[in-house]
Amino acid sequence: MLLKVALRSLLNRKATAILTVLSIMVSGFVIFGVEHIRQEAKSSFSRTVSGTDLIVGARTGQLNLLLYSVFRIGNATNNISWQSYQDLAARSDVAWTIPLSLGDSHRGYRVLGTSQDYYEHFRFGRQQALELAEGSSEMGVFGAVLGAEVANKLSYEVGDPIVLSHGTGKVSFSNHTDKPFEVIGILQPTGTPVDQTVHVSLDGIEAIHIDWQNGVKMPGPGISAEQVVERDLTPEAITAFMVGLKSKIATFRFQREVNEYRQEPLLAILPGVALSELWQMMGALENILMVISGLVLVASLLGMSTMLLASMRERQRELAVIRAVGAHPSFVFLLIELEALMLTAAGIAGAIAALWLTLISAQDLFSERYGLFIDLDFMSARVLIIIGIMFAATAVLALIPGLSAYRASLNQGLVVKT
Amino acid sequence: MAIDISNLTFSYTGSEAQSVLSIPAWHVEEGEHVFLYGPSGSGKSTLLNILAGILKPLSGTVELLGSPFSALSARKRDEFRARHIGVVFQQFNLVPYLSVLDNILLAAHFGSRKTPEGRRSSADVQARAEALLARLSLDKSLLHQRADALSVGQQQRVAIVRALINDPELVIADEPTSALDSDARDQFIDLLLECVGDGKRALIFVSHDRSLASHFSTSVDLQTLNQKAHVHAA
Numbered sequence: 001m002l003l004k005v006a007l008r009s010l011l012n013r014k015a016t017a018i019l020t021v022l023s024i025m026v027s028g029f030v031i032f033g034v035e036h037i038r039q040e041a042k043s044s045f046s047r048t049v050s051g052t053d054l055i056v057g058a059r060t061g062q063l064n065l066l067l068y069s070v071f072r073i074g075n076a077t078n079n080i081s082w083q084s085y086q087d088l089a090a091r092s093d094v095a096w097t098i099p100l101s102l103g104d105s106h107r108g109y110r111v112l113g114t115s116q117d118y119y120e121h122f123r124f125g126r127q128q129a130l131e132l133a134e135g136s137s138e139m140g141v142f143g144a145v146l147g148a149e150v151a152n153k154l155s156y157e158v159g160d161p162i163v164l165s166h167g168t169g170k171v172s173f174s175n176h177t178d179k180p181f182e183v184i185g186i187l188q189p190t191g192t193p194v195d196q197t198v199h200v201s202l203d204g205i206e207a208i209h210i211d212w213q214n215g216v217k218m219p220g221p222g223i224s225a226e227q228v229v230e231r232d233l234t235p236e237a238i239t240a241f242m243v244g245l246k247s248k249i250a251t252f253r254f255q256r257e258v259n260e261y262r263q264e265p266l267l268a269i270l271p272g273v274a275l276s277e278l279w280q281m282m283g284a285l286e287n288i289l290m291v292i293s294g295l296v297l298v299a300s301l302l303g304m305s306t307m308l309l310a311s312m313r314e315r316q317r318e319l320a321v322i323r324a325v326g327a328h329p330s331f332v333f334l335l336i337e338l339e340a341l342m343l344t345a346a347g348i349a350g351a352i353a354a355l356w357l358t359l360i361s362a363q364d365l366f367s368e369r370y371g372l373f374i375d376l377d378f379m380s381a382r383v384l385i386i387i388g389i390m391f392a393a394t395a396v397l398a399l400i401p402g403l404s405a406y407r408a409s410l411n412q413g414l415v416v417k418t
Numbered sequence: 419m420a421i422d423i424s425n426l427t428f429s430y431t432g433s434e435a436q437s438v439l440s441i442p443a444w445h446v447e448e449g450e451h452v453f454l455y456g457p458s459g460s461g462k463s464t465l466l467n468i469l470a471g472i473l474k475p476l477s478g479t480v481e482l483l484g485s486p487f488s489a490l491s492a493r494k495r496d497e498f499r500a501r502h503i504g505v506v507f508q509q510f511n512l513v514p515y516l517s518v519l520d521n522i523l524l525a526a527h528f529g530s531r532k533t534p535e536g537r538r539s540s541a542d543v544q545a546r547a548e549a550l551l552a553r554l555s556l557d558k559s560l561l562h563q564r565a566d567a568l569s570v571g572q573q574q575r576v577a578i579v580r581a582l583i584n585d586p587e588l589v590i591a592d593e594p595t596s597a598l599d600s601d602a603r604d605q606f607i608d609l610l611l612e613c614v615g616d617g618k619r620a621l622i623f624v625s626h627d628r629s630l631a632s633h634f635s636t637s638v639d640l641q642t643l644n645q646k647a648h649v650h651a652a
Contacts, residue, residue, distance in 0.1 A: 005513070005524065008515045011515070324470065328496045414592075
């Protein structure tokens with residue numbers, strides 16, 4: 001009976017009830033969204049690279065190197081010469097290296113020039129190795145191995161020809177049309193930026209740029225794809241490289257060696273340290289967002305409380321009727337509390353639905369723009385705790401109109417003076 | 419005896435000197451239909467709230483149906499009111515956003531006994547409500563309409579159904595006809611008296627309109643009953 005009266009009462013004040021629900025919905029949306037995205041960003045960040053002891057690139061900021069080498073965000077300002085790479089890779093502490101050569105793209109997806117060591121040594125998540133979904137990973141000169149998302153979004157299959165573009169824009173005006181690549185393999189999804197990468201060999205990168213200089217194709221017929229294979233395709237420089245050491249103990253020694261390398265200014269970073277630095281930067285932002293969304297919630301619950309309190313005046317007669325048929329003032333109190341909780345419940349339900357829809361539509365955007373892989377399932381334990389807190393806060397704030405109604409119906413009597 | 423008041427005083431401030439109600443003695447027999455003449459300032463609202471158990475007397479006792487009503491706890495008085503007292507106001511008798519049936523079920527909800535045999539199903543309540551509606555010449559299709567969709571006259575008659583749904587021993591009607599025109603007024607009183615019936619059910623009909631007294635066997639002037647009436651009015 002209480003439930004029915006509360007529901008009918010709210011439906012009777014549809015306009016105010018809907019506005020209140022909307023305001024709670026917005027605050028719930030913000031809170032759940034911030035909470036979910038920070039969880040996902042954290043796990044997405046930490047799973048992008050594992051098992052790599054150091055990342056080496058031209059001297060730049062620690063975060064910049066991490067972002068372009070791992071997340072394929074931004075661009076390198078400088079390269080590492082092939083000699084330096086060979087020299088450092090040959091050091092006795094080094095177990096393996098993965099060269100990374102960036103700068104080209106295919107229809108908005110970054111192209112990564114690398115070696116076969118990539119498939120052997122690269123690890124993500126919990127030390128997981130890359131696996132092929134189909135085809136092979138023997139890239140040769142003009143073979144391309146696609147990340148799962150690239151293949152899926154662009155509907156490529158093994159055997160399809162693809163043309164790489166110079167530069168990293170989504171639309172490029174300078175394409176390497178004269179030297180097409182062939183899709184030779186497609187990787188299993190990893191939930192990391194690998195999914196959005198087109199992998200080719202360093203030879204391939206060198207081959208398509210052999211008749212280019214300073215980012216512009218030289219005039220003339222150029223060197224054909226058949227001829228280029230015959231040439232020496234050892235690159236002059238690479239963008240960065242990942243290092244696996246024989247012993248973790250050597251990490252700091254090798255890092256210092258790189259940072260003090262005399263031939264050219266280089267920087268070696270520990271991916272874990274750089275990731276946590278990146279995370280701390282996000283952390284401050286995320287705490288601010290949490291505080292703001294908490295305040296938004298308080299504001300909307302206060303609004304609800306105000307709405308219920310303001311309605312008490314017009315509801316005096318109705319409450320007198322409920323009292324007259326034998327209700328104790330506690331029934332009136334519970335009625336107001338229940339109305340408040342129902343508004344919050346509706347708001348939370350709306351927020352969950354809205355967030356879910358938003359995540360579905362924004363999932364691609366996040367992964368393409370920021371390399372973040374957002375899971376649709378946001379009902380984590382923390383979100384459930386937040387929902388609990390929202391209900392508790394509602395019950396507390398509804399005490400204001402609830403107790404006012406309780407006292408009014410206790411003292412006022414059956415005859416409402418008009 | 420339906421109502422037995424002795425040495426009742428009441429004051430909103432809790433001080434004897436500022437009491438607004440002082441009734442040395444008043445009795446209403448079971449089955450008696452009393453017209454209580456109460457112009458404004460006579461302490462009418464206060465007396466009704468005491469009879470309904472909302473207010474507690476400062477001193478003296480109110481016995482209803484043989485139970486020491488004024489000595490009960492607030493919660494017990496609420497339960498007593500729900501089971502034994504039907505109330506009809508001058509207007510706004512119903513919760514506007516509930517259907518007529520839900521209004522009646524609400525009264526039945528509070529009036530139902532805690533024992534399993536005493537609790538009636540909503541189908542029982544509905545059957546009884548339909549019977550009462552028929553006696554008040556209201557169509558039973560009204561049951562599913564929102565209360566505020568009814569005309570004032572219909573609402574007042576539904577209020578009778580609501581007041582009688584728990585078969586109370588005492589019915590209090592507070593100016594129930596003041597919102598009706600004169601033809602509807604007489605008709606309403608006739609219907610009310612008919613539905614309240616003869617039996618054991620007592621009716622207190624309060625009004626400031628003396629012309630209605632002719633419908634009732636007993637007529638009492640609250641101004642003579644309440645020794646503080648003139649003080650308050652002045």
